[in-house]
Amino acid sequence: MPRMTLAELQSRTLGPSPTADRPKIKVGMSTCGLAAGADGVFDLLETEVKRRALDWHVSRTGCAGMCSMEPLVEVTLPGERAVMFGEVTAELASRLVAACADGTALPADHRVPGIAELARVAGEPVAAEGGPRQYRIVMRNCGVIDPEEIDEYLDRGGYQALAKVLASMSPEQVIEELKVSGLRGRGGAGFPAWLKWSLTRESPGEEHLIVCNGDEGDPGAYMDRSVLEGDPHAVLEGMILGGYVIGAKQGFFYIRAEYPLAIQRIEKAIRQAKASGLLGANILGSDFSFNVEVRLGAGAFVCGEETALIASLEGQRGTPRPRPPYPSVKGLWGQPTMINNVESLANLSQIITRGGKWFSTIGLGNSTGTKVFAVTGKVKHAGLVEIPMGMTLRQVVEGICGGTSSGGPIKAVQTGGPSGGLIPGRELDTPITYEHLQRLGSYMGSGGMIVMDETDDLVELSRFYLGFCVDESCGKCAPCRIGGTQMLRLLDRIASGKGREEDLATIRRLAHAMQKASLCGLGQGAPSPVLSALRYFEPEFRDRLTMGGD
Amino acid sequence: MGPTKTEDDVAAIAKRWKNKRGSLIMALHGLQDRYGYVPREAAMSLGEAMDVPLARIYEVLTFYNYFRLEAPGKHVVSVCMGTACYLKGAPQLLDDASARLGIRPGETSPDGEYHLQVVRCVGCCGLAPVVTVNGKLLAKVTAETLEASMTPAGAPSRAGTSAAGGAPGTAGTPAAAGAAESQRA
Numbered sequence: 143m144p145r146m147t148l149a150e151l152q153s154r155t156l157g158p159s160p161t162a163d164r165p166k167i168k169v170g171m172s173t174c175g176l177a178a179g180a181d182g183v184f185d186l187l188e189t190e191v192k193r194r195a196l197d198w199h200v201s202r203t204g205c206a207g208m209c210s211m212e213p214l215v216e217v218t219l220p221g222e223r224a225v226m227f228g229e230v231t232a233e234l235a236s237r238l239v240a241a242c243a244d245g246t247a248l249p250a251d252h253r254v255p256g257i258a259e260l261a262r263v264a265g266e267p268v269a270a271e272g273g274p275r276q277y278r279i280v281m282r283n284c285g286v287i288d289p290e291e292i293d294e295y296l297d298r299g300g301y302q303a304l305a306k307v308l309a310s311m312s313p314e315q316v317i318e319e320l321k322v323s324g325l326r327g328r329g330g331a332g333f334p335a336w337l338k339w340s341l342t343r344e345s346p347g348e349e350h351l352i353v354c355n356g357d358e359g360d361p362g363a364y365m366d367r368s369v370l371e372g373d374p375h376a377v378l379e380g381m382i383l384g385g386y387v388i389g390a391k392q393g394f395f396y397i398r399a400e401y402p403l404a405i406q407r408i409e410k411a412i413r414q415a416k417a418s419g420l421l422g423a424n425i426l427g428s429d430f431s432f433n434v435e436v437r438l439g440a441g442a443f444v445c446g447e448e449t450a451l452i453a454s455l456e457g458q459r460g461t462p463r464p465r466p467p468y469p470s471v472k473g474l475w476g477q478p479t480m481i482n483n484v485e486s487l488a489n490l491s492q493i494i495t496r497g498g499k500w501f502s503t504i505g506l507g508n509s510t511g512t513k514v515f516a517v518t519g520k521v522k523h524a525g526l527v528e529i530p531m532g533m534t535l536r537q538v539v540e541g542i543c544g545g546t547s548s549g550g551p552i553k554a555v556q557t558g559g560p561s562g563g564l565i566p567g568r569e570l571d572t573p574i575t576y577e578h579l580q581r582l583g584s585y586m587g588s589g590g591m592i593v594m595d596e597t598d599d600l601v602e603l604s605r606f607y608l609g610f611c612v613d614e615s616c617g618k619c620a621p622c623r624i625g626g627t628q629m630l631r632l633l634d635r636i637a638s639g640k641g642r643e644e645d646l647a648t649i650r651r652l653a654h655a656m657q658k659a660s661l662c663g664l665g666q667g668a669p670s671p672v673l674s675a676l677r678y679f680e681p682e683f684r685d686r687l688t689m690g691g692d
Numbered sequence: 693m694g695p696t697k698t699e700d701d702v703a704a705i706a707k708r709w710k711n712k713r714g715s716l717i718m719a720l721h722g723l724q725d726r727y728g729y730v731p732r733e734a735a736m737s738l739g740e741a742m743d744v745p746l747a748r749i750y751e752v753l754t755f756y757n758y759f760r761l762e763a764p765g766k767h768v769v770s771v772c773m774g775t776a777c778y779l780k781g782a783p784q785l786l787d788d789a790s791a792r793l794g795i796r797p798g799e800t801s802p803d804g805e806y807h808l809q810v811v812r813c814v815g816c817c818g819l820a821p822v823v824t825v826n827g828k829l830l831a832k833v834t835a836e837t838l839e840a841s842m843t844p845a846g847a848p849s850r851a852g853t854s855a856a857g858g859a860p861g862t863a864g865t866p867a868a869a870g871a872a873e874s875q876r877a
Contacts, residue, residue, distance in 0.1 A: 177816050177829035209818020212831070362775030364815030399721065399758050400814055402827075437714075438721055441758030443812070457716035459755040475713065518776035518817040525818045559775070592775050606778055610812070616755075 143292065145419030148426040151305045157297025163220055165198045165242050167191075170214040170285060172205040172371040173364075173403050178212035183235050187215075190239040198242070204372020206285025207261075207276075209525040211254050214285070217242065228254035257285055261528065264492045268504055268530055275542055277504065278528045279512050280365075280488040284372035289407050292414040295375040301420055303494035304382055308428045311494075313343060313387040322498030324510035329355060329446070329483035330558065330587045331663075332509075332576040338480060342470040343388045345478035350390040353474065353481045354381055355451060356397035356404070359443040360559030361610060363590030365514040366484035368526055370397065370404035373488065374411035378434070380487030382421060383494065385432040388480050393434040396451055399441065409436055443560070443614035447662045448473075448481045450616065461616045462662035483588070485514055506532025509575035517543045519556075519592040529574070536570035539593055546595045554594045554678070558587030560607045560614075561667025563674030564600065583674040600682055604675045605633045611668035622665025625656040629672065641687045646676065701726050702734050706741030716744060716752060720759060729760035757812075765800040765807035769793070769825050769842065774813030776820040785821055786810065788835055792842055806842070 169175070169184045184202065191198050206214055211228030217238060218224040225248055227234065234252055241248050261276035262268065268277055278284075287294035295301070307316060320336035327333045342350060354377060358366040370377060381393050397405050412434055415421040423431045437455055444450045445460040452474050454460040473479025489511060493501045502510045509531040515538065518524045522544030529538055535555055539545065546552055554564045563584030565572070572578050576586050594603070612626040629652045632645045653669030660666045676683060705722035709715035719738060723730045730753055739746045753759045771777075771786045786808075790796055793806050800807045816822045819831035825841045 173814075173829065174816050174818055174831075177819055177822065177831040209816075212819065358815065359812075361773070361778075361813035362817050364813075364817055367815040398815075400811070435712075437718060439758075440717055440721070440756035441812070442756050454717065455714050457714040457752070459752055461755075516817055518820060519779045524776070524820070556775070590775070592779065594779065598779060603779075606775070614812075 143414070143418050145417070146426060147419070148305055148309060148428065151296075151301060151420075151426060152309065154296060156299060157294070165196075165220065166216075166218040167198060167200045167238070167242075168203045168216045168218075168285075168288075169200070170204065170206055170212060171202040172368060173401075174205060174209040174368075175212045175214065176403070178229075180213035182232065183213050183215065183230050186232055186235045187239060190236065194239070194243055196239075196243060201288045202290065203287060204284045204289050205368040205526060206257050207281065207368075207526040207528075208254060208523065210523060211525075214254070216256065216285075217248060219248075224256050224258065226254050226256040227252045264496065275533070275537065276528050277512050277530045279492050279501075279504075280369060280376075280485050280514050281372070281526065281528045282492070283376060284368060284526075287373065289372055289374055290410055292375060292411070292418060295373070299495065300375055300491070301379055303491035304379055304386075304420065305426065306494055307383060307386060308426055308430065313389070316383065316387045316494065317343070319493060319498040323493045323501035324498075324505070324508065325486065325489055325493060325501065326509070326576065327483055328485035328489075328513065328588070330561070330585060332586060335482070335486060338470060338482075339384065339387055341468075342478050342480040345471045347477040349392070349477050350388045351474045351477055351479045352381060352384045352388060352390045352393040353451070353455065353479060354393070354395045354484060354487055355446065355448070355481050356395055356401070356408075356484050357439045357446045357451060358398060358401075358484070358588060359446045359614075360588050360590045362518055362556075362592050363516045363559060363588050365516050365526060365589045367398075367401050367404050369484055369488050369514070370401070371407050374404075374407045375415070376488045376491060377484055378408065378411050378415055378421070380482070380490035381434055382415075382425070382432055383490050384480060384482060384487065385434075386430055388478070390480075391432055393432065394455060394474075395434060395436045396445075396455055397436060397438060399438040405436060405438065412436070442616070443610070444616045444662070444664050447664060450662065451481065452479065459616070461618045462664075464661060485589070504530045506530075506573055506575050508577065513574065513586070513589060515557075515589045515591040517591045517593065520546050520548065520595040520598065521593040522547045531575055532573045534571050534573050535565065535591075538574070538591070539570065543593075546593060548595055548597075550595050552593060553596050553598060554600065556584070556592040556594065556603075556671070557590065558585040558667075558670070559590045560610050561585070561663060561670055562587045562590070563670045564594075564603075564678060565674075566678040583670070583677055585670075600675045600679045601633070601637050601686055604672045605630065605637055607671035608633060608668060611664060615664065615668075619659075619661040619665060621656045621659040622661070622668065625652050625660075626665070626668055628652060629656075629669065633672065636683060636686050639686055641683075643687060645687070646680070646683060649676070698731075698734055699737060702737040703741055706738055710742050716742070716749070717756070720749070720753060724759060727763075729763050731763075732761075762800075763804075766805050767826055767842075768807045768809065769823065770809050770811040770814075771797075772812075772814050772816070772820070772822040772824070773810045774815075774817055774820070774822075776817035777813075777822055780820040782821045785823065785833060785835070785838055788838060789823075789842065792839065 213230045215227045215230045261278045263282045264279040325335040442460045445454045450460040450462040469479040514528045552567045617623045709719040823830045823833045
């Protein structure tokens with residue numbers, strides 16, 4: 143695609159509707175889909191369509207969210223609603239092609255809810271009674287477009303926010319729009335986005351830098367991977383907007399090396415954007431020039447913490463340093479640096495095109511907009527859901543995801559990963575907001591939501607989470623390095639039935655010291671899963687104390 | 693791989709990254725992608741070419757779990773130990789793999805055929821438990837499918853294992869379709 147001018151981009155109309163003149167078959171080809179065999183299904187469909195010389199459109203798409211039903215194939219016949227098939231086998235794929243070609247009815251088996259039945263998308267009103275309960279702003283294109291084709295992103299209104307900003311908005315006006323939207327950081331802590339942008343913009347420095355934190359380390363969460371794989375241009379557009387606002391010429395994507403497909407797709411998106419004049423020198427003919435590079439993590443959970451991430455980007459060991467100074471003042475190579483999470487950036491273009499006010503009407507209280515959760519564990523329909531904030535945990539886990547896979551009661555739900563906490567089944571009517579989750583001793587986190595049933599042992603789970611943090615502790619500060627190890631020893635003793643009464647008090651004391659004195663979020667958050675388990679399930683720990691019998 | 697070849701590869705990697713700020717980790721990724729681990733002599737050449745002391749290279753290499761300092765076995769079996777996989781039986785799968793291969797996690801079998809390791813979440817939690825063999829993801833793994841993946845015929849080859857789409861798939865084969873059927877049962 144040749145370089146576009148601002149006028150060309152602005153005059154671009156939306157693409158054809160999916161129910162155009164020829165059958166369209168989309169195969170979910172994100173990591174989940176590929177793991178379940180989507181590449182084989184895709185090859186078979188393509189071969190079969192070619193062999194029969196059919197004028198059909200067979201394309202790849204990202205993650206529609208129903209990860210446990212992969213491979214997913216969506217078939218849209220001209221003038222008809224899209225039909226989604228789950229757990230598609232080679233045999234079913236052959237039958238699909240045959241049915242379409244012969245004009246007979248599509249197979250009735252393997253049918254699963256389509257995207258339109260699962261979710262409304264940005265622009266539509268938030269669900270009325272009985273409608274789909276998800277609301278997709280961040281995932282609006284996931285499972286819909288081919289992430290490797292910039293045209294499909296442009297057909298859905300892609301890069302229009304960039305056009306609008308370059309044509310008519312000053313950086314201050316963008317910050318004001320963000321302020322009105324109420325967007326808070328989606329990496330977990332919920333810091334107001336506008337404030338971070340404003341602080342970085344105002345900090346003096348030789349240059350300003352922007353970083354996308356794609357070091358999704360919470361074991362049990364993969365929202366960022368899915369968005370990077372399913373709609374890389376949305377994240378890139380957010381980066382470019384951020385660069386414009388803070389006055390950066392250079393940005394970095396920092397992505398886990400464990401996510402090869404996400405890396406490949408974002409690299410491709412960067413190449414396409416450059417070729418189209420959306421990135422590089424004089425973007426869309428303006429005097430704004432901005433470049434981005436991709437840098438890989440190397441398997442260190444602590445690098446999700448912003449100062450450790452900076453050290454890693456500088457090519458050093460990923461150890462954190464005390465804050466202040468915050469990265470917005472002194473970050474990468476000592477320069478003012480704005481670090482945003484993938485999901486935060488993916489919201490940006492919609493806030494700009496639809497307005498901060500529109501965004502602020504979604505959600506509850508100070509938690510505006512939506513949040514994407516990876517709902518996994520002992521849940522019937524594991525996958526990604528994007529919901530307006532304020533929905534209750536029960537509505538998500540039972541309403542959308544069908545409750546436990548066994549059909550039994552939910553013992554607990556864990557949010558926030560190794561820095562988060564357990565929420566007992568009796569608190570499931572709590573609305574999902576930053577504040578409500580914190581009150582329960584957990585926190586929003588990046589979006590992991592793990593469901594546990596009655597068979598899950600929470601003493602073991604506490605050991606699992608703490609063991610993770612002990613392994614991942616960088617060792618720089620004593621509270622985290624020593625406190626974590628000692629607490630793990632106590633938990634080991636309790637789990638083996640040799641715990642003593644005073645161990646529980648010692649654990650709480652150690653936890654307090656770690657929370658107060660650790661250098662970074664890893665150490666401060668590490669005791670949370672254990673503390674919340676003790677808070678709601680202390681009898682389970684006590685039962686183990688007496689098992690030793692002496 | 694002769695010494696000259698090594699020198700050439702390392703020089704190319706160093707050339708690509710030398711003038712980019714903070715790019716040491718990217719250069720080390722380049723070495724690991726090339727050799728499957730970071731050989732000491734390659735690290736030494738890289739240090740010379742990029743003008744980075746060897747101590748600093750090892751300071752970085754030893755911090756990050758992703759970098760391997762020894763040659764892995766021919767087939768790398770990685771058991772995901774993310775929370776979802778943990779809850780869905782990954783510890784048992786790890787024990788099974790360990791018993792089957794006669795090695796502990798982090799070890800390579802004496803014949804150099806297999807390397808067993810634990811990974812922290814590959815981000816495929818909806819299909820837990822997950823195991824990767826030579827980078828190819830196996831979903832909803834059972835003791836049986838794990839066993840099958842560790843037989844010479846069942847292990848995906850190293851070629852074409854990138855997660856990129858378009859690599860020859862296996863779902864079209866009757867065996868894979870059968871496996872998909874059994875997962876639903």
